[in-house]
Amino acid sequence: MNFKQFALGTAVAVALGSSGFVQQAAAEDSNYIPLLTYRTGPYAGSGIPIANGMSDYFAMLNERDGGIGGVKLNVEECETGYNAQKGVECYEATKGKGALVYNPYSTGITLQLIPKASVDKIPVLSMGYGLSAAADGNVFPWIFNAPDTYWDGASVVIKYIAHQEGGLDKLKGKKIGYLFLDAGYGREPIPLLEDLAKKYGFELLQYPVPGKEMQNQSSQWLNVRRDRPDYMVMWGWGAMNPTAVKEAVKTRFPMDRFIGVWWSAGDDDAAAGGAGAKGYKAMNFSGVGTEYPAIQDIVKYVIDAGKSETDKAMVGSTLYNRGVLNAMMVAEAIRTAQEKTGKKVLTGEDMRIGLESLDLTAERLKEIGLDGFAHPMKITCEDHAGSEPVFIQQWDGAKWNKITDWFEPMTDVVRPLLEAAAKDYAEKNAPWPARTEPCPN
Amino acid sequence: MLYDIFIDPFVQMVTMPDFFLQVLWEGFVTGILYALIALGFVLIFKASGVFNFAQGIMVVFAGLTLVGLHEHGIPAYLALLLTIVVMGILAYGIERVVMRPLVNQPDIILLMATIGLTYFLVGFGEFVFGGEPKQMIAEQLGLPTGSTAFEMGERGLVILQHIDIAAALIAIIMVTALAIFFNKTRIGRALRAVADDHQAALSVGISLNQIWAIVWFAAGLVALATGIMWGARSDVSFALEIVAFKALPVLILGGFTSIPGAIIGGLIIGFGEKIGEIYWGGLVGGGIESWLAYIIALIFLLFRPQGLFGEKIIERV
Numbered sequence: 001m002n003f004k005q006f007a008l009g010t011a012v013a014v015a016l017g018s019s020g021f022v023q024q025a026a027a028e029d030s031n032y033i034p035l036l037t038y039r040t041g042p043y044a045g046s047g048i049p050i051a052n053g054m055s056d057y058f059a060m061l062n063e064r065d066g067g068i069g070g071v072k073l074n075v076e077e078c079e080t081g082y083n084a085q086k087g088v089e090c091y092e093a094t095k096g097k098g099a100l101v102y103n104p105y106s107t108g109i110t111l112q113l114i115p116k117a118s119v120d121k122i123p124v125l126s127m128g129y130g131l132s133a134a135a136d137g138n139v140f141p142w143i144f145n146a147p148d149t150y151w152d153g154a155s156v157v158i159k160y161i162a163h164q165e166g167g168l169d170k171l172k173g174k175k176i177g178y179l180f181l182d183a184g185y186g187r188e189p190i191p192l193l194e195d196l197a198k199k200y201g202f203e204l205l206q207y208p209v210p211g212k213e214m215q216n217q218s219s220q221w222l223n224v225r226r227d228r229p230d231y232m233v234m235w236g237w238g239a240m241n242p243t244a245v246k247e248a249v250k251t252r253f254p255m256d257r258f259i260g261v262w263w264s265a266g267d268d269d270a271a272a273g274g275a276g277a278k279g280y281k282a283m284n285f286s287g288v289g290t291e292y293p294a295i296q297d298i299v300k301y302v303i304d305a306g307k308s309e310t311d312k313a314m315v316g317s318t319l320y321n322r323g324v325l326n327a328m329m330v331a332e333a334i335r336t337a338q339e340k341t342g343k344k345v346l347t348g349e350d351m352r353i354g355l356e357s358l359d360l361t362a363e364r365l366k367e368i369g370l371d372g373f374a375h376p377m378k379i380t381c382e383d384h385a386g387s388e389p390v391f392i393q394q395w396d397g398a399k400w401n402k403i404t405d406w407f408e409p410m411t412d413v414v415r416p417l418l419e420a421a422a423k424d425y426a427e428k429n430a431p432w433p434a435r436t437e438p439c440p441n
Numbered sequence: 442m443l444y445d446i447f448i449d450p451f452v453q454m455v456t457m458p459d460f461f462l463q464v465l466w467e468g469f470v471t472g473i474l475y476a477l478i479a480l481g482f483v484l485i486f487k488a489s490g491v492f493n494f495a496q497g498i499m500v501v502f503a504g505l506t507l508v509g510l511h512e513h514g515i516p517a518y519l520a521l522l523l524t525i526v527v528m529g530i531l532a533y534g535i536e537r538v539v540m541r542p543l544v545n546q547p548d549i550i551l552l553m554a555t556i557g558l559t560y561f562l563v564g565f566g567e568f569v570f571g572g573e574p575k576q577m578i579a580e581q582l583g584l585p586t587g588s589t590a591f592e593m594g595e596r597g598l599v600i601l602q603h604i605d606i607a608a609a610l611i612a613i614i615m616v617t618a619l620a621i622f623f624n625k626t627r628i629g630r631a632l633r634a635v636a637d638d639h640q641a642a643l644s645v646g647i648s649l650n651q652i653w654a655i656v657w658f659a660a661g662l663v664a665l666a667t668g669i670m671w672g673a674r675s676d677v678s679f680a681l682e683i684v685a686f687k688a689l690p691v692l693i694l695g696g697f698t699s700i701p702g703a704i705i706g707g708l709i710i711g712f713g714e715k716i717g718e719i720y721w722g723g724l725v726g727g728g729i730e731s732w733l734a735y736i737i738a739l740i741f742l743l744f745r746p747q748g749l750f751g752e753k754i755i756e757r758v
Contacts, residue, residue, distance in 0.1 A: 040563075042680030044572030182728050208728035212683050215675035218467045219718040219730055226453075226460055226719070239574060239680035246675060250588070250602055272576060272676055274586075 030067070030074040031334060031346055033058065034094035036087055036104045042214065043082035043238030045268060046319060050105060051077065052310040053323020056298045059308060061331060063301040068331055069338040071345055082238070084108040091116065100351040101125050101330055107185035110143075117142035118433055122348035123355055125333075127326045128153075128262060128285065132188060135385030136422035137356065141437045144355050146329070147285050147377045147388035150235075151418060152409035153261050154189035156283060156390050158196050159410060160259065161231050172201035177229035179220060179236065179244060182208035185263075186235045192417060193233075199413070205229055214240040221247040234260040242272030249276035255395075256281065262390065267317045270395035278397040282318075285390045286325040286374055288400050290316035293369030295324065318393075318400060325374055332368075333358050340440055353440045356381050375406055381439035385418075387411045450720035459597030464719050465712065470605040472711020473612045474670055478688040479695065479703035480616065481663040486697045487623070487636045488656035489540065491551035495558040497685030499661060502566050503528055504668025504677035508575040517581035528661030536654040544649060545639050563679065572679065577672030579604060584673060608670040615666055619659065620700050628655060636698070690738035696748030705749055706738075713737045 035054055038047035058075045067073050076097075078090035087109030091102060102117075102124045104110045110130035117124045118141065125144045126134070132149035134140040148156075161176065162168040178193060180186030186208070197204040205227050207220040217240075224232065232253060236244050241264045248258050256279040260269070265282030273280065290296065299315060302308045314320050337346050337354025346354070358379045365371055377386045389406030426432035454461040478500065485493035506527050510520035539554050580586055585603035592598055623629035634642040635652045643649055671681055687710075695706025714730040714737070722729045741749065 038572075040567050040572045040679070042678065042683060044567075045574040045676075045678055048571070048573055206727065208726065210728050210731040212686075212731050213728075215671065215678075215680050215684050216471070216687070218471060219715055219722070220727075222460075222464055222467060222715070222719050223723070223727070225463070226457070239675065239678045242574065243675040250600070252600065268574065 029345065030072040031100055032074045032076070032098045033330065034090070034097070034099050034102065035075060035077045036080050036090050036102060036106075036109060037077045038080050038082045038105070039077075040079060041081040041083075042211075046238050046241070046263065046266060047082065047105065049266070049314055049317055049319035050323040050326070052308070052314060053320040053325075054103070054327040055323075056302045056308050056310055056315075057294075057324045057327035057331070059302045060294075060298045063305070063307065064297055068334045069344050071338075073331075073334075080104075080106065080109060082106050082108075084112050088112050095120055095122060098347065100334065100346055100348055101355070103127065103326055103330070104130070107131070107188060108183060111184055114140070114143055115429070120348070121352075123352045125326070125330065125355065127329060128322075129185065131425070132192075132385075133418055133421035133425050135383060135387070135418050137381045137384040138435055139422040139426050139432070140384065141356075141381075141435045142352060144379060144384045146358070146379050146384065146386040147375065148262075148390060148409065149385045149387070149414075149418065150189040150261070151192040151414045152385065152387045152411075153283055153390065154192045154233075155196065155410035155414050156407050157233050157259055157261075158193070158200070160283075160392055160404070160407060162200070163407075168200055174202040174231070175205055175227065175229040176202050177205045177207060177224055177227065177232040179207040179209060179224075179232060179234045181214070181235060181237050181240050182210045185237060189235060191421070192414065195417060196410075196413070209236070209240055209244075214238065215243050217243050217247045221251045221253075224248075224253060225251050230257065232258045234258070234264045236260065236264045236269075241266060241269035245269060245273035245277050245280055248280070249273045255279035259283070259392070262286075262322070265393065265400070266319045267400070270400070275397055277395055280395045281392055281403070282395075282400075283390045284318065284393050284400075284402075285388065286318070286322045287370070287372060288316065288318050288321060288393065288402070292371070292373050294328070294373075295321070295369075297369060298324070321373070328368065328370060328374075329358070329360070329377075332360060332364070352437065355379060356384075357440045387414065445724055446721070453720060457597075459593040459599050462593070462599045464715050466599065466601060466605075468712035468715035469708065470602075470609060470711070471715060472708035473609045474667070474674075474707075475687055475691050475710055476704045476707025477612045477615065477663060477667045477670065478685050479691040479707055480619065480700065481660045481667065482688055482692055483695075483697060483700055483703050484619070484656050484660045484663065486692075488632050488653060489551060490636060491548050491555060492697070493660065494552065494555040495562060496660065496664065496688070497682040498559045498562040498566070499528075499531075499664035500668045500671070500685050501677065501679055501681045502531075502562050502668075503661060503665035504577065504672045504681065505566055505570040505575065507665065507669065508578055508672070508677055509570045511578050511581065512575070517578050517583075520578075521582065524665060525662065528665060529658050532657035532661050533654050535657050536650055540653050540657075541650055563682075567679070574676040574678030574680075575672075576676055577669060579669070579673040582669070584669075604670075604673050608673075611666060611670065615663065616700065616704055619663075622659075623700065628652070632656060687734065690734040692748070693735075693738040694741050694748060696750045699748070699750030702748055702750030709741075710734045710737060 037051035058073045080087040099122050107130050110126040113124050123142045128148050130145050132151040134143035134145050135149050260282035262283045265284050270277050270280050333354035336357050337350045340353050341350045360377045362376045375388045377388045387409050389408045392404040393400040394403045481496040507524040584607050588600050588602045590600045631647045691706040691710050695702025714733050717733045718730040
């Protein structure tokens with residue numbers, strides 16, 4: 001075998017091993033949904049359950065209902081490896097196939113797609129991640145981040161800590177540590193946390209974790225040990241989460257004072273810490289478990305029918321169900337867009353109308369078999385985030401348990417800051433297009 | 442500012458001696474683990490004069506094979522044995538398919554081949570084991586868990602993780618065994634001959650193919666030990682491949698051809714980056730250890746371009 005043959009063999013092996021699935025080509029009689037997923041690389045641990053949850057929900061709709069409104073869903077995955085450059089490549093490769101909406105599953109990719117969305121007229125749904133300021137629909141008509149922005153999440157976690165301490169006034173003098181992936185994602189809530197620190201008088205201690213050091217966090221946790229924060233808040237992803245939980249256990253940090261964002265709420269993340277991880281908390285906005293009729297339908301029509309490669313044990317886990325929630329929001333936006341436009345096969349522009357008119361009431365959630373799975377949510381032209389309540393869950397050593405009722409974000413504090421940040425973004429990226437899209441509500 | 446740079450860190454070290462000891466311990470353990478990774482690179486470099494880009498993914502591959510076999514119901518020790526066999530087959534395969542056709546080719550070709558091998562192993566590993574991180578079967582392998590805490594003064598505490606102690610011991614044993622093997626045996630001497638000149642080694646009857654297979658197998662064993670130890674500290678995932686490249690500054694510092702260099706280099710980087718991050722990192726917002734290691738290595742290079750223990754090659758015209 002010469003070098004050329006070897007190189008060719010390697011290229012084929014890489015393509016086979018890491019290209020993800022390439023499913024059906026876009027068809028004119030279907031609604032095309034590209035999924036930017038990552039089943040490979042350092043973030044695959046978080047990416048796989050989410051990708052499975054999304055794919056399986058869409059597959060279930062196709063199998064059970066024949067799609068949405070009688071039109072099949074044509075779902076195609078494109079592997080990004082959580083890499084912004086690859087994410088943009090996936091976007092460019094799929095946008096011409098009639099993409100309805102993009103779910104980048106990366107704040108880095110989302111930031112790259114924001115300027116493209118209004119040009120290509122394809123909405124981006126960064127569900128609970130991405131640029132917080134994009135919640136201002138007047139500035140970002142094509143970007144959606146319901147049900148919550150990172151700033152909403154940061155405000156909830158501070159509110160929860162205050163609740164534990166006996167009130168917001170009790171935060172004065174406290175030390176709150178913030179352990180974050182040193183990337184666009186982890187840095188996103190810092191402005192709000194700094195603002196809240198000033199407002200309520202607590203000290204914010206920052207512990208950045210470079211992407212290359214995700215599995216080597218002993219320095220960060222030594223600093224935690226020295227600084228003795230009263231609480232630790234984590235914005236982690238991929239391999240960073242289980243490592244942080246292990247290090248927290250190792251450092252003997254009180255786990256019931258360690259709270260992760262909803263992306264640090266995976267079952268594997270907490271389980272990595274073994275028995276010592278008991279007590280670890282995380283925010284969440286999607287149900288856990290398989291007792292929901294829609295999840296049961298996924299098992300019946302997709303998993304048991306052998307139409308998915310998802311391990312049955314994964315169904316119902318936090319991140320799998322998060323993928324289901326994301327897919328459900330897309331599906332409901334399609335349904336809404338079909339009602340609003342009278343069309344069955346949609347375009348990106350139709351999808352934006354569907355998203356801006358999305359009103360998931362408790363009754364509707366019950367109707368689709370997800371009663372209590374998520375808080376009712378409503379997106380409007382002005383508010384693309386909804387800033388819906390979230391709850392806190394706690395790891396009992398074997399599974400997550402919901403330990404609080406729904407917690408409202410501090411919208412009174414967050415919303416003006418979001419609007420100011422949106423204005424600032426538009427000014428810094430001038431000439432930012434003024435909204436011309438009519439409001440469907 | 443000057444106080445924060447030149448005085449405060451030392452005041453902290455004196456006023457919180459327990460914490461300083463903890464930092465030193467973490468630096469020691471991290472350094473030993475870096476040394477273990479660097480050792481894999483050194484072995485291949487000594488034998489073929491090439492930087493083995495695939496060493497990082499070999500760590501992941503070995504760890505995943507071990508855990509993957511155990512997940513299929515194979516007892517831990519048998520899985521360990523089978524993983525060693527797999528690494529042996531891999532070594533033979535690499536020698537047969539990658540190295541043998543490239544004998545006497547320029548080093549850059551061999552480097553490119555190891556890059557190709559990396560991507561092949563990434564794709565193959567994901568194809569066989571999936572992309573999900575897996576938990577290392579440390580307990581099943583009889584590795585100790587838990588920790589021992591030593592009280593110092595009124596509030597002082599130094600915590601030693603048993604797995605870290607085991608990692609240090611295993612690394613020391615492996616390094617000693619490899620040092621003896623390569624310095625005191627015929628194969629070791631043959632290896633040094635191969636490293637100096639492929640053609641000259643062949644001319645005196647040394648089997649290049651055999652030496653390369655042995656060295657790749659030894660590097661595979663080192664990768665397995667590294668995978669177990671790093672995997673036990675976090676988990677076994679493809680992110681470990683990135684950690685493996687922390688061995689680069691260790692190699693720059695210790696020299697690419699020296700086993701003691703890998704050890705001393707690993708320890709200097711381990712101690713240096715922990716002390717730097719903890720006592721000075723805060724001055725620039727933290728998270729400096731990913732590049733601090735390279736700064737330390739470059740400072741050493743100013744004084745010893747061949748690394749601490751690297752061979753000084755003088756080419757006369």
